[in-house]
Structure formats: C-alpha cells, structure tokens
Amino acid sequence: METLEATGSPLTPLELFQSKELVTVAAPMVRYSKLAFRTLVRQYNCDLCFTPMIVSDSFNKSDKARHSDFTTSKGDRPLIVQFAASNAEDLVQAASLVAPYSSGVDLNCGCPQRWALQEGYGACLIHQPERVADMITRTRAAVNNQHFSVSVKIRIHNDTRKTVSLCRQLEAAGASFLTVHGRTVDQRTSPVDLEAVRDIVDAVSVPVIANGDIRSMEDARIVQQQTGVKGVMAARGLLANPALFAGHDLTPLSCVRDWVCSSISTGTHFTNFHHHLIYMLDKQLSRAERRYFNSLGSIVGVTEFLKEKYNLQL
Missing domain, CATH: 3.20.20.70 (Aldolase class I)
Incomplete structure (x- = not known):
C-alpha cells in the first residue's frame, strides 16, 4: 500500500x-x-x-x-x-x-x-x-x-x-x-x-x-x-x-497501445500484462493467431507481434 x-x-x-x-x-x-x-x-x-x-x-x-x-x-x-x-x-x-x-x-x-x-x-x-x-x-x-x-x-x-x-x-x-x-x-x-x-x-x-x-x-x-x-x-x-x-464495440488499437505503454512504464508483471491483452484481442485474432499470441513469453515477443500485426507504434 x-x-x-x-x-x-x-x-x-x-x-x-x-x-x-x-x-x-x-x-x-x-x-x-x-x-x-x-x-x-x-x-x-x-x-x-x-x-x-x-x-x-x-x-x-x-x-x-x-x-x-x-x-x-x-x-x-x-x-x-x-x-x-x-x-x-x-x-x-x-x-x-x-x-x-x-x-x-x-x-x-x-x-x-x-x-x-x-x-x-x-x-x-x-x-x-x-x-x-x-x-x-x-x-x-x-x-x-x-x-x-x-x-x-x-x-x-x-x-x-x-x-x-x-x-x-x-x-x-x-x-x-x-x-x-x-x-x-x-x-x-x-x-x-x-x-x-x-x-x-x-x-x-x-x-x-x-x-x-x-x-x-x-x-x-x-x-x-x-x-x-x-x-x-x-x-x-x-x-x-x-x-x-x-462506446466502442471492440477494443480500439489506441486502448491496446495505452495498455502496453502504461504497463511497461509501471512495471506490470508480464503475466498480468499478457493476460489483459489476450482478453482484449480475443475477438480480433484468428484461431491460429490467438494460439501463437497466447504462447508468447516475453514483453519483447508481445510488442513485436503487435507491431507486425497492427503496425502499432509503441
């Protein structure tokens, strides 16, 4: 506290x-x-x-x-x-x-x-x-x-x-x-x-x-x-x-970017950081993409995926 x-x-x-x-x-x-x-x-x-x-x-x-x-x-x-x-x-x-x-x-x-x-x-x-x-x-x-x-x-x-x-x-x-x-x-x-x-x-x-x-x-x-x-x-x-x-029907990319940036800056534990993204992107990824994304084990791996998939600038 x-x-x-x-x-x-x-x-x-x-x-x-x-x-x-x-x-x-x-x-x-x-x-x-x-x-x-x-x-x-x-x-x-x-x-x-x-x-x-x-x-x-x-x-x-x-x-x-x-x-x-x-x-x-x-x-x-x-x-x-x-x-x-x-x-x-x-x-x-x-x-x-x-x-x-x-x-x-x-x-x-x-x-x-x-x-x-x-x-x-x-x-x-x-x-x-x-x-x-x-x-x-x-x-x-x-x-x-x-x-x-x-x-x-x-x-x-x-x-x-x-x-x-x-x-x-x-x-x-x-x-x-x-x-x-x-x-x-x-x-x-x-x-x-x-x-x-x-x-x-x-x-x-x-x-x-x-x-x-x-x-x-x-x-x-x-x-x-x-x-x-x-x-x-x-x-x-x-x-x-x-x-x-x-009012958004799906998680907007701005929200994904905000989560990644704030998590990195505050030292959020990787498991928590990753799990939130799994939830956020669930409806936006194909089954194969979800399986791959869910298996990632590092912040670098996650950010590289997001850059490649969405051209997300972090």
Missing part, C-alpha cells in the same frame, strides 16, 4: 450518483482490477473503480499483505476498496486503514466461490442480514468522514422478497449504495434477473448499481431503462473491451 497524501476527487461516489444520469463502474476482479487496469479504463469513460476483493483478516494482520493487495495513486479516484469480511471488527479495521487513500469500502456479499463460503465470506452473508447490517453500521461510525462511502455488493436470493428485505436492512444500517448481481449463488450463465433488480430499486432510496451481462453501452442503457438503476458495473465486458464505456 503506497503511502500517499490523501487527495480529494472532484466527485465522491455519492456525488457521481447525484450528478450523472448513469454511473459506469469497473467491477472488483481477482487479479485484474489492479491499478494499471483501473488507470486504463478511467481513460475510457469509467467513472468509478473497485479494487479486487481483499481478505480483511490477512490485510489487517500483515504489512506485506497490505503492500501486495492494495496499491493506488493520486489519480486513482474515485476508488472503492472491496473487502471480504465475516465480522465487524475486521471490516472496521480494514476500512480505517484504507480510508485516507480511497473513496469508500465495499463489503463483498456476492462471491460464490467455495473457499469464500467456507470461510464465512461472500454470498453466504446474504443469509445473515443482521450480521451484515451490524458490520455496515459499525464501519460507518468508525470512519469519521461523511464523504467516505460504505457499500455492499450482493447476489440475489431464490426468493426476491428476501433480497428486498436484506437491502432495506442495509439501507437502514447506513449503506451508501448497493450493487446487485442479478443471479443467485448457484447461477453462473443464467440470464440476469432484471425484474429482481427493479424490485430492489423500487424498495430503497439509496443508489443501486446493476452487475451482470454488461458488454456494451447498449446493454447498459437497456438495463437502466428496465430497472431504473443509477449505475452499471462491468467485469468480463471490460476485460474484453476496456473502452466499453466509451
């Missing part, structure tokens, strides 16, 4: 919701929502970025974990730091640590991975509304900054009425906004339940962000029209096209 002088953003998360018709959000993605990628998507009309999910317990206990898990910069605002936590004490401590260097914290109540559920993190928490409400209330009280947001990201229940009840409890507990992935814990590829998202929007007064199946600005507008959400969050759509929120 870099030691930075706390810097204010022109707009806090809540000011974004108040001033913009539709807030565009980069999802918390393990391994991928890091500083270099957040910097890239901000260049292409992404309003609000989340860090990858950070396990609060290890973050609180280890200085090494803090430096490894959380890196930011003065321009990396507004920024929401997402934590996995199973109790209020861990969330409060983690939030207090990052408050000077971020715009808010988010509690992950949506991760469906087995390891997270076994540790009491993620989506299992949607079945413990009182516990989650207590975590939000205590975190809200601990961070003495009215502009600092405390939010929650959830998945929906099989019975939408339970989700609506949960969201009302979280609003009453002091949640600044809510992000709703419109699938249950067991659903992976099923269509997002926009009716459930709409029910939540109608039930609470805090801003709601819709997450799931946002792969274009047309998708974003349709979701907003059908649900009334104040924001849309993209994950896989942004990995495939970091310029999605700027």
Whole structure:
C-alpha cells in the first residue's frame, strides 16, 4: 500500500450518483482490477473503480499483505476498496486503514466461490442480514468522514422478497449504495434477473448499481431503462473491451497501445500484462493467431507481434 497524501476527487461516489444520469463502474476482479487496469479504463469513460476483493483478516494482520493487495495513486479516484469480511471488527479495521487513500469500502456479499463460503465470506452473508447490517453500521461510525462511502455488493436470493428485505436492512444500517448481481449463488450463465433488480430499486432510496451481462453501452442503457438503476458495473465486458464505456464495440488499437505503454512504464508483471491483452484481442485474432499470441513469453515477443500485426507504434 503506497503511502500517499490523501487527495480529494472532484466527485465522491455519492456525488457521481447525484450528478450523472448513469454511473459506469469497473467491477472488483481477482487479479485484474489492479491499478494499471483501473488507470486504463478511467481513460475510457469509467467513472468509478473497485479494487479486487481483499481478505480483511490477512490485510489487517500483515504489512506485506497490505503492500501486495492494495496499491493506488493520486489519480486513482474515485476508488472503492472491496473487502471480504465475516465480522465487524475486521471490516472496521480494514476500512480505517484504507480510508485516507480511497473513496469508500465495499463489503463483498456476492462471491460464490467455495473457499469464500467456507470461510464465512461472500454470498453466504446474504443469509445473515443482521450480521451484515451490524458490520455496515459499525464501519460507518468508525470512519469519521461523511464523504467516505460504505457499500455492499450482493447476489440475489431464490426468493426476491428476501433480497428486498436484506437491502432495506442495509439501507437502514447506513449503506451508501448497493450493487446487485442479478443471479443467485448457484447461477453462473443464467440470464440476469432484471425484474429482481427493479424490485430492489423500487424498495430503497439509496443508489443501486446493476452487475451482470454488461458488454456494451447498449446493454447498459437497456438495463437502466428496465430497472431504473443509477449505475452499471462491468467485469468480463471490460476485460474484453476496456473502452466499453466509451462506446466502442471492440477494443480500439489506441486502448491496446495505452495498455502496453502504461504497463511497461509501471512495471506490470508480464503475466498480468499478457493476460489483459489476450482478453482484449480475443475477438480480433484468428484461431491460429490467438494460439501463437497466447504462447508468447516475453514483453519483447508481445510488442513485436503487435507491431507486425497492427503496425502499432509503441
């Protein structure tokens, strides 16, 4: 975690919701929502970025974990730091640590991975509304900054009425906004339940962000029209096209060039650098080209391919 002088953003998360018709959000993605990628998507009309999910317990206990898990910069605002936590004490401590260097914290109540559920993190928490409400209330009280947001990201229940009840409890507990992935814990590829998202929007007064199946600005507008959400969050759509929120259907070459240049200048690890390009170029390369590109093992090999294929000047 870099030691930075706390810097204010022109707009806090809540000011974004108040001033913009539709807030565009980069999802918390393990391994991928890091500083270099957040910097890239901000260049292409992404309003609000989340860090990858950070396990609060290890973050609180280890200085090494803090430096490894959380890196930011003065321009990396507004920024929401997402934590996995199973109790209020861990969330409060983690939030207090990052408050000077971020715009808010988010509690992950949506991760469906087995390891997270076994540790009491993620989506299992949607079945413990009182516990989650207590975590939000205590975190809200601990961070003495009215502009600092405390939010929650959830998945929906099989019975939408339970989700609506949960969201009302979280609003009453002091949640600044809510992000709703419109699938249950067991659903992976099923269509997002926009009716459930709409029910939540109608039930609470805090801003709601819709997450799931946002792969274009047309998708974003349709979701907003059908649900009334104040924001849309993209994950896989942004990995495939970091310029999605700027209205591009495919990753433009300018975005590829920006990623290469910023990655090299910031010392991004090759694996992360390469994987992002694999996602960005997937729909633009033939099968043989993808197989070759995916096998490359050095920055020099990648840049030479891009120069030859696209005449990309780096």
